[in-house]
Every structure is written in C-alpha cells, then in structure tokens.
Amino acid sequence: MSAKYQPVTASNAAGGHFLRREHRDPETQPRPRGSRARAWTARAWIEIAVGAIIAIMLLIFILQNTAKTKISFLAWSFTMPLGVALLFATIGGVLVMALAGGARIWQLRHQRAETTNR
Structure with a gap:
C-alpha cells in the first residue's frame, strides 16, 4: 500500500471517505x-x-x-x-x-x- 493513502478504519470510513490523500509532496500541495x-x-x-x-x-x-x-x-x-x-x-x-x-x-x-x- 502506498504511503500517501491511509488504510480504511472505522474512524475514517464513517465520513464516507475510504481513502484520504495526504498533502506532503510539494507537487500535490493545494494552491x-x-x-x-x-x-x-x-x-x-x-x-x-x-x-x-x-x-x-x-x-x-x-x-x-x-x-x-x-x-x-x-x-x-x-x-x-x-x-x-x-x-x-x-x-x-x-x-x-x-x-x-x-x-x-x-x-x-x-x-x-x-x-x-x-
């Protein structure tokens, strides 16, 4: 599994998001x-x-x-x-x-x- 994605757990799946992207790379930072x-x-x-x-x-x-x-x-x-x-x-x-x-x-x-x- 990629380090950029969090695994599905009960706490983060409750909001409907199964994979959340972390913004650590400068290329993926929001403007x-x-x-x-x-x-x-x-x-x-x-x-x-x-x-x-x-x-x-x-x-x-x-x-x-x-x-x-x-x-x-x-x-x-x-x-x-x-x-x-x-x-x-x-x-x-x-x-x-x-x-x-x-x-x-x-x-x-x-x-x-x-x-x-x-």
Missing part, C-alpha cells in the same frame, strides 16, 4: 487562496468582455436588419423586423438548451445523491 481568487476574477472579467462584444455585434445586426418580415406560427400571423425575429428565435434556442442542460445537471446530482446515501 494558495489568493491565486485562486485572482484567477476567478480574471476569468470573470474576460467573460464579461466577450459577452459585451457579442451583445454589441447582436445590436448592430438587429439595427441593420430592420426590414419587416411576415411571420406565421400555428394560428398567429404577424410582421416584425427580421433582426428582432432572429433575436427571439435565438433566445428560444438558448432557453431550450438551458432547459436540457439543467435537466441533465439535475439528473447527475440526483444520481450522485442516491449513490452517497446508500
């Missing part, structure tokens, strides 16, 4: 808290900047495509600018994908909760 926080905020600012660029490009697209388009859906029929119609279609697609992703996340969490409760 300091400050560096993790800076990495998170830097990533958040990059995501905000990318989101702002995409929003500006979308606004330009909508303003350039103002021609009225006839839209029919089931019993409804109406006209609206092409850019706005495509924006609504995009929002609908994002909502459908978010619903599917949320359902999958719920499924995985539910499955994990069942395995940990056994």
Whole structure:
C-alpha cells in the first residue's frame, strides 16, 4: 500500500471517505487562496468582455436588419423586423438548451445523491 493513502478504519470510513490523500509532496500541495481568487476574477472579467462584444455585434445586426418580415406560427400571423425575429428565435434556442442542460445537471446530482446515501 502506498504511503500517501491511509488504510480504511472505522474512524475514517464513517465520513464516507475510504481513502484520504495526504498533502506532503510539494507537487500535490493545494494552491494558495489568493491565486485562486485572482484567477476567478480574471476569468470573470474576460467573460464579461466577450459577452459585451457579442451583445454589441447582436445590436448592430438587429439595427441593420430592420426590414419587416411576415411571420406565421400555428394560428398567429404577424410582421416584425427580421433582426428582432432572429433575436427571439435565438433566445428560444438558448432557453431550450438551458432547459436540457439543467435537466441533465439535475439528473447527475440526483444520481450522485442516491449513490452517497446508500
């Protein structure tokens, strides 16, 4: 058995952990808290900047495509600018994908909760 892992005993198995890793090697030491926080905020600012660029490009697209388009859906029929119609279609697609992703996340969490409760 490796020296990095503790054997299973009644005291350490009670918490659900069967093997616990000891952080003695410099390579396995966790990063300091400050560096993790800076990495998170830097990533958040990059995501905000990318989101702002995409929003500006979308606004330009909508303003350039103002021609009225006839839209029919089931019993409804109406006209609206092409850019706005495509924006609504995009929002609908994002909502459908978010619903599917949320359902999958719920499924995985539910499955994990069942395995940990056994």
